[in-house]
Amino acid sequence: MRLLVLGGTHFLGRHVVTAALDRGHDVATFTRGVSGDPPDGVRALHGDRDDPAALPAALDGWAPELVVDTSCQTRAAAENAAAALSEVRGYAFVSSLNAYANWPPGPLGPEDAEPTWSTDDDEYGPVKAFAERTIGAAVGDGFLTARAGLIIGPxxxxxxxxxxxxxxxxxxxxxxxxxxxxxxxAVDARDLAAWLVGAAERGLSGAVNATGPxxxxxxxxxxxxxxxxxxxxxxxxxxxxxxxxxxxxxxxxxxxxxxxxxxxxxxxDVDTTRARELGLPSRPxxxxxxxxxxxxxxxxxxxxxxxxxxxxxxxxxxxxxxxxxxxxxxxxx
Structure with missing residues (x-):
């Protein structure tokens, strides 16, 4: 399938690209073009996510069916992704435990039992919570938000x-x-990356605390x-x-x-029951x-x-x- 990685040239995004290629997808990355190039065989699309015209122009008729979003850092980036990608079948969004209004220190129970930020400031957590709501409302079923904690790995x-x-x-x-x-x-970036690709393929929906047990x-x-x-x-x-x-x-x-x-x-002390039920692995x-x-x-x-x-x-x-x-x-x- 046609899979777009928003990000994709370093750390988690890099591992997402590798996992998507391993699963036989036609992969494109969308980045600013300043942090390296994706592997051979990947469409390297460039643009500023804060520019509403950049992503449609870069896609230029190439219509992704799946999206894994590792790079949303601003409210504008979220709004632009929502406008351009609302028709995809599966959208896996990398959020953060910081989207919760009471973390840290927590503890955190099941995802639907904890409040997320609703303020208008541009701090990291409130921006992630805004992106979850904005993109999720546009995509509907098939939008999964992975609230990651500490990510480690090569x-x-x-x-x-x-x-x-x-x-x-x-x-x-x-x-x-x-x-x-x-x-x-902690969660290994390679485990999280492969799981995100699989989540998009399966059209999984809702929030998941995506960290170690x-x-x-x-x-x-x-x-x-x-x-x-x-x-x-x-x-x-x-x-x-x-x-x-x-x-x-x-x-x-x-x-x-x-x-x-x-x-x-x-x-x-984070409830990861749903992550385990949905198959997020935790390597040694x-x-x-x-x-x-x-x-x-x-x-x-x-x-x-x-x-x-x-x-x-x-x-x-x-x-x-x-x-x-x-x-x-x-x-x-």
Missing amino acids: HDPIHRLGWWLDRISRGGRVVVPDALDQPIA VGMTTLGGLLDLCREVTGSDAEWVPVPEEELLSAGVEPWVHLPLWLPADVARTAW LAESVADTWAWLRVNGRPPMQKLAHRPEPGLPAELEAKLLGRIADDQVT
Whole structure:
């Protein structure tokens, strides 16, 4: 079938394209043309999603039957997609848990039991909720919105898991939060991508919490996997939350994937019953971590996507040194 990927040249979109080609679809991507090219055999369409004339002009009579939308970041982009693509049979839209008005910290129950944002501001969560409503109203049956959480895997330009792998691979004393037992859940981009293509094919409808299952792992478990796959001699130096915050360490940014205790307690308590019923897989976390490390070793640090809601991840070396200087050797685990 004719399948259009809105996005499609990096990370999740790249994996969506691969999955669609593997399933025999006639694939096109629609991007601004600044983040690389799709694989051979894919129609590379270019334009600005915020321009209402761009997508119809790029399609130029090529009528997609299926859509996987990985790149909607503005209200205008949502309105333009709704106007141009309302006749497709299946539309899988990548939203976010941030579309929920009470996340974080959650917890989140079944999709239809939780309120989504209805405000008019241009923050990330409200824009995703607006896009869900706008495109969903235009497409009707066959519109699925995948509210994704933490997405990991090869080709990740956001570099949260990648930063930990890189830092841990260098060994030595590594600053970590003293809350290594905080829960965390993730979905591999390759699993999500293939599932999105299948959802569009099947014409699935409604909202789905598209992340890993509750109890998947802890932050400490994930970091231990990073140490294992890199073969590192890294030693964890746990630092209490109050000391991290007083030193200017930003949760989720300077120590990627770490959240303050009052948020971490429930942030990954997300009901994924519908996702499991609809076949969203969850490959072993060790496989995702090992494959990400293997990809990083070959390709190096990917270019950072310069988006306002995605600051550069990682603990600056001078801040790490300052924190390590405060911690006695006998606190190393």
